[in-house]
Amino acid sequence: MKMNRRSFIISSAAVTGGLALGFNLPFGPRVVRAADGSPEINAWVVIRPDETVVIRIARSEMGQGSLTGLAQLCAEELECDWARVTTEFPTPGANAARKRVWGDYSTGGSRGIRTSHEYVRKGGAAARMMLVKAAADQWNVSPSDCSVSKGVITGPGGRKTTYGKVAEAAAQLPAPTDVPLKDPKDWKVIGKPLKRLDTADKVNGKLVYGLDIKLPGMLNAAIKDSPVFGGKVASFDGAKAQSMAGVKKVVQVGDSGVAVIADTWWHAKTALDQVDVKWDFGENGKVSSESIAEQLKAGLDAQEAFVHNTAGDANAAIASSAKKVSAEYSYPFLNHAPMEPNNATVLYTDERCEVWCPTQNGEAALAAVSEASGLPISKCDVHKTILGGGFGRRGFTDYVRQAVLIAKQTPGTPVKMVWSREEDMTHGRYHPIMQARLTGGLDEKGNLKGLKIRLSGQSILASARPEALDKGKDPFTFQGYWPQGEHSLEYTIENLHIDHAMRNTHILPGFWRGVNINQNAIFLECFIDELAHEAGRDPLEFRRSIMSRNPKSLAVLNAVAEKGGWGKPVAKGHHLGLAHFRAFGSYVAACAEISVRDNGSKVKVHKITAATDCGYAVNPAQIERQIAGSFVYGLSAAFMQECTVKDGAIQQTNFHDFNSMRIAQMPKVVSIVMPSGGFWGGVGEPTICVAAPAVLNAYFRATGKRIRTIPLKNHGIEMV
């Protein structure tokens, strides 16, 4: 987003809803005010008379910490007192009314910081310039004769004033047109391991998540949507539910769902269990995990496929190689299972529709509200809560739409719709299912001469964002395998062919933390280990030999090898495994240390040494937490999670059959945050993908058994 005077100008449209911004003229003395009356210096910064600094955060906060990181970026340039910083979320409705002054709200793809750092810093810098100018004007001096530190402005002769005192005057100044940013070497707030800004209310139960919203007179709704995607309600009998305690209404939701509206959610849920629904599942009701596996297997041999990275002549190189190695891998459907089940609270009237919900994409949620309510965007708004986890699931708006369709049936009375965990588990946007065949050719010296990767499986974009397909091809299927760019393959292989036979299913896929790097890293990094083994070469040395053109990748790999103890004596019975990948602009690697017992059926992951080069590390302490947390998410999947399909429906219903790691299984995670500068890489997702292949490679060294399908529980292997 280009920062100029215009982008700070308030549109003439009235802003209504949660954030009362008031009217303003583009120029002139009237000031835009926050809800409490404090002056807005610009869209990003509000200064209260008590010196509190309010920094506006457009992106969602779901635990990843970018609320704090984004505030650091703005505060760095603002030169305010960090101890006085607080944050607020401008609503998507306000953003729409102000010509998207806050830019993109979408929070996914590890983009929260890396695609908004510049305009957020400029927002802080422009505000600082205006505050200093206001002070200089009062003193009749030049701003260049003033300095500022922690919100205190010092002028010639040592006279001082504060941001709080000059905020009113600053808010009336025109926005500067030329807003230079600091040299990174001068950063004082960016790069510091500061504590999160949103912790206090998370330790005392006070934080209001979407699930905790209470509105006067609010009713509660529980919903049951078709257990089979694409299925419809044929008929339902709600008579028994209607007679139960607290029940107000039993309603149909769209053509595929039934909901009970009651005084409490417990009453609604209990009554919903008594609604007898007849479904029409159509052809999708015949699909099973077995039929999908057959469909994908056929794709491994299909003639037609989308090619995304090719060099030389892989077929010829492999055919003429001294040793040919081939293996097939697969990766299952997975549910996101954030701890807070999907929910949304809606107040619908004929004139307006207001929604409170956890969402990773406030603007998409607003569009869904408008569409479902039938009201224009200017008459709708979405109030974002802090999310109880997201992991990609809440970039979708299906649950927001449902809640609006329910609330339309109780106009004037707010309704909170909450999914049961069972509803959440069976109505996900699942990690795409994928199979792969990898074929490599080694020469007599054990050098890799050619590599082919055939992917067969689902495209997320084909169902979630078909307009983003490239002539039918989904480039994101190839994350980590790109010829160049933020998901590039970091190995230089002279004869290469990577393609994708797209095989979609009725099970809707979604962006699941890491997205396609989860399976792509396992496929490639385990197969590279297989090749090294067949070549009789050390897996570290083998990787280095094909990575020499990519020093940043080499650096993270070397870092984990050194700190993880590769090539040195390890504890008796312990074994190491390596993995490396590039994704979301960052360079990541891991060295896993495991031991096994009971004939390989029990695996203890003792330690994972992980390195990431994300260019600039805005908050190293939070990055360390993202690394360790991503391993919990990734290893839970690798060891114990899989969503299977029977009669068209997802079979897993709760954490008893879709388990997740506990503290006893947590390895020690040693993080190496090694930002090399000059670029902005993602943090929330990249590291997730190296945990599983590093563990699988260690498992091979421990047992001689190569595991090529996830989850490990299907091989009788338990994480202890």
Added chain:
Amino acid sequence: MARFTLNGKSTQVDVEPATPLLWVLREQVGLTGTKYGCGVAQCGACTVHIDGKPVRSCVTPVSEVEGKKITTIEGLAKNGALNRVQKAWLEHDVPQCGYCQSGMIMAATALLSAKPNPTDADIDAAITNICRCGTFQQVREAIHAAAKAKA
């Protein structure tokens, strides 16, 4: 009618006896710090103390707590001062999304009451809560720190 002591105050609610304590706390009493995560005693987000013991309130009918002392996350602070586990949580910046943390803090507080100096094995056995963000490394550090901080 169910009667119990909640965070030191005698409380009575008019609700069906089979209603899970979790929903009584959230919907009848209005304390929403205790979270719904699974409803089947798997995840621990709903952990409260009943007579000092950690219990998953989502599968505890309110009829079972008649006359008992219940503490929720809202009741841990005394006279506005956080307990040592909450303080350690702040100090170690434990929560990510925070949704599971009420239950995690309740489980950790109960552990320290039973075992003032827990070993890692004690922590492994007592903290069975699910955290999808994966805060376990900080949870362990904070529990050890809270144990050391005891008066």
